[in-house]
Amino acid sequence: MTSADQDGVFHIGGDLPVHRMGFGAMQLTGPGVWGPPLDPDNARAVLRRAVERGVDFIDTADVYGPGDNERLIREALSPYSPGLVIATKGGLLRSGPATRENPGMSMNGTEAHIRAAVEGSLRDLGVERIDLYQLHRVDPATPIEETMSVFRTLRDEGKIRHVGLSQVSVEEIERARAVVEIATVQNIYNLAVRNYADVLVHCEANGIAFIPFWPLHIESVAGSEVLARIAREADASPRQVALAWLLQTSPATILIPGTASVAHLEENLAACEVVLTDRHMRDLWALGGRRET
Ligand SMILES: NC(=O)c1ccc[n+]([C@@H]2O[C@H](COP(=O)([O-])OP(=O)(O)OC[C@H]3O[C@@H](n4cnc5c(N)ncnc54)[C@H](OP(=O)(O)O)[C@@H]3O)[C@@H](O)[C@H]2O)c1
Secondary structure (H helix, E strand, O other): OOOEOOOOEEEEOOOEEEEOEOEEOOOOOOHHHEOOOOOHHHHHHHHHHHHHOOOOEEEOOOOOEOOHHHHHHHHHHOOOOOOOEEEEEEOEEEOOOOOOOOOOEEEOOOHHHHHHHHHHHHHHHOOOOEEEEEEOOOOOOOOHHHHHHHHHHHHHOOOEEEEEEEOOOHHHHHHHHOOOOOOEEEEEOEOOEOOOHHHHHHHHHOOOEEEEEOOOOOHHHHOOHHHHHHHHHOOOOHHHHHHHHHHHHOOOEOEOOEOOOHHHHHHHHHHHHOOOOHHHHHHHHHOOOOOOO
16 A cells, blocks of 8 residues: 555655655766756756746755755755655765766765764755655665664654665565664666566555656667657657656656756656556566666
8 A cells, every 4th residue: 555646646654745756956966976066056946946846855865965965955945845845865975976987985874974964964954854864875884773773763853754765675674664664765766777676566565655766767778669659659758758657657656857957857847747558558567677786
């Protein structure tokens, strides 16, 4: 059973309603997800337009910048409109701009780091409580139970409202849920990459929102005849079809496509209007998926 309803609203953790087409803010950072965006005015305009168009779920992370992305959201959108949910993440660090050869990432799920990260995000976002706080990556050196007990304490202290996970298996979700309620899971998943299909099914069955990241990274199927035909039949662009497929594939999905372009934002939001038939859904599923973790 899920908390989604007919209007495309999902109740995160059962009590925090958001429309299922949200926005991912990571693109609004400097090259390699490092530093401020090259065009801050444009970045602020994208965020403001998203909210103007009814987006009420924005995903960010302390590591985007680090700090710059959360501060940009604050500059552009605070005072926040009622009902706007900002989700952020902690537990991941970067030593410099990410490149394909060197993502430069390390994990830290210790109490000292997570506490400091939450304080940093509260300050940078300018909020008294974080609506949804996600563990960005499980720290291989810290048992997930230990990290989750820190999240539970922070929730009980009123610093975070709901707890989410990112890039986790069903087994890790269950280990985490034994310690604290898990409201969301954010894993890579799209038309071309399906290796977390079991996690999606598990989330849907347990009332957990599944937030597929990289919804538009569909390069390996982007040129396919099947996708081109369905896009023509649905009167949509291939990217809109990719987003509509994610929306229609489960009532538990919340989408966070990212862009630094107002025109692309408008195109992505319009994917909510795209209706795919059962046959389209079957054909898109049959496109298969390259495995990637
Ligand atoms: N949990 C995690 O570990 C994790 C990892 C990665 C991302 N994320 C989250 O997922 C969100 C989305 O990820 P993402 O932004 O990397 O990937 P994405 O949403 O799949 O794709 C973004 C890319 O697609 C382009 N794009 C967007 N809309 C387009 C359109 N209508 N037409 C043509 N190109 C378009 C963007 O370029 P333009 O700017 O030119 O539009 C950008 O290069 C992030 O913001 C972040 O919140 C989470």
